[in-house]
Amino acid sequence: EIVLTQSPATLSLSPGERATLSCRASQSVSSYLAWYQQKPGQAPRLLIYDASNRATGIPARFSGSGSGTDFTLTISSLEPEDFAVYYCQQRSNWPLLTFGQGTRLEIK
Amino acid sequence: QVQLQESGPGLVKPSGTLSLTCAVSGGSISSSNWWSWVRQPPGKGLEWIGEIYHSGSTNYNPSLKSRVTISVDKSKNQFSLKLSSVTAADTAVYYCASRQVEYCSSTSCYTEDSGRWFDPWGQGTLVTVSS
Numbered sequence: 465e466i467v468l469t470q471s472p473a474t475l476s477l478s479p480g481e482r483a484t485l486s487c488r489a490s491q492s493v494s495s496y497l498a499w500y501q502q503k504p505g506q507a508p509r510l511l512i513y514d515a516s517n518r519a520t521g522i523p524a525r526f527s528g529s530g531s532g533t534d535f536t537l538t539i540s541s542l543e544p545e546d547f548a549v550y551y552c553q554q555r556s557n558w559p560l561l562t563f564g565q566g567t568r569l570e571i572k
Numbered sequence: 573q574v575q576l577q578e579s580g581p582g583l584v585k586p587s588g589t590l591s592l593t594c595a596v597s598g599g600s601i602s603s604s605n606w607w608s609w610v611r612q613p614p615g616k617g618l619e620w621i622g623e624i625y626h627s628g629s630t631n632y633n634p635s636l637k638s639r640v641t642i643s644v645d646k647s648k649n650q651f652s653l654k655l656s657s658v659t660a661a662d663t664a665v666y667y668c669a670s671r672q673v674e675y676c677s678s679t680s681c682y683t684e685d686s687g688r689w690f691d692p693w694g695q696g697t698l699v700t701v702s703s
Contacts, residue, residue, distance in 0.1 A: 466635075498689045501616075507667055507693035508618065519691065540680035550584055558686040561608075563618040 466557045468564035476572040481540040487552035492532045496556035499528055499537045502566075504549045511550075512537060513523055521557045539569075547571050550556075573599040576668045576694035584662075584701050590655040594668030594694060596684040600628040601644055604649075606687040607651045609642060611664040612696075616640070619664075624651055652688035658701045 475562040477483055487497065495515040500508035510519040512528035515535060521566040525540040539546055580592035590652060594607070602609065608623040622632035624642045632640050641654040670686035 500690070507669075508690070508694050509693070510689055510691040513689045519689075553618075553690070555689070557687065559623075560633065561620040563620065565617045 466493060466554055466562055468554060468562055470552060470567045472567060473565075474511055474568045474570060475484055475567050478572045479506050479540055479542050479544055481542050483537075483546070483569060485537040485550055485569070487530075487535040487537070488566050489533045489535075489554060489556075493554040493556035495496035497528075497530070497532050498537050498555075500551045500553065501522055501546075501548050502551065508551060515519050542569075544571075573677050574603075574605075574670060574692055576670065576692060576696045577650055577670050578666060578697040580675065580697060580699070581604060581697060582700060585656055585703055586659055586701055588658055588701075590653070590662060590666075590699055590701070592653045592666055592668075592697065593650050593686075595648075595650045595653070597649070601649045601651060602644055604683070606631075606671040607642075608671060608690065609653045610667045610690065610693075611662075612617070612667070613661075613664045621653065621666075626674075628678045645646075648658065660701050663699065665698050667688045667693050667696045669693040 466516045469488045471486045497514040500509040501511050516528045527538045529536050549566045549568050551566045577595045584590045597677045606623040609621040612618050624630045626643050639656045643652045652666050669690040673687050674683050
């Protein structure tokens with residue numbers, strides 16, 4: 465099983481600041497990594513797929529980078545609606561799909 | 573575009589069987605998608621349970637495989653989840669989601685038999701295991 469470890473567990477920032485979230489895989493997942501955003505009481509939403517491609521309708525302030533075992537989600541300038549929990553997910557090891565434990569992005 | 577809606581009992585007794593259905597609208601269950609179940613215990617992260625293709629082919633999380641059955645009903649355009657021998661640890665919000673097998677970029681179309689990413693998702697349904 466590929467384990468995804470996200471850091472930090474919680475990130476406290478202010479609107480307008482830059483957010484950098486990390487996801488590390490226990491073995492290479494190539495570029496088979498996605499990022500999801502989840503707000504309270506809502507289902508997760510696909511943000512980034514194939515490590516660096518924005519999903520339909522996702523603002524340009526969201527970007528993804530990395531390959532192999534180390535990945536980063538960057539939010540260039542935080543908007544109030546960006547404070548949420550973010551999960552990474554791999555499909556390199558299909559048919560076993562796994563998620564990271566999540567990073568909570570909270571308002572400072 | 574495809575929309576998903578979960579339904580089923582919100583309360584299940586310990587040792588019983590959890591049964592949920594996901595209705596697919598705006599598209600056919602026989603389209604090229606893996607149809608998945610994901611769960612989230614209160615205050616915790618996401619766990620993939622398993623998936624089914626319209627052909628009946630299934631994949632399950634090994635940690636749950638002995639208790640899970642996912643099936644498809646083409647006549648009703650829906651798929652279902654059964655989880656047996658439930659305990660309090662199975663209390664969670666259960667989501668259905670789909671993963672495309674065929675997709676198109678701006679220039680070309682592709683097929684990935686392993687499926688792509690979870691999109692879209694249903695709104696989720698809370699199932700509590702309690703006597």
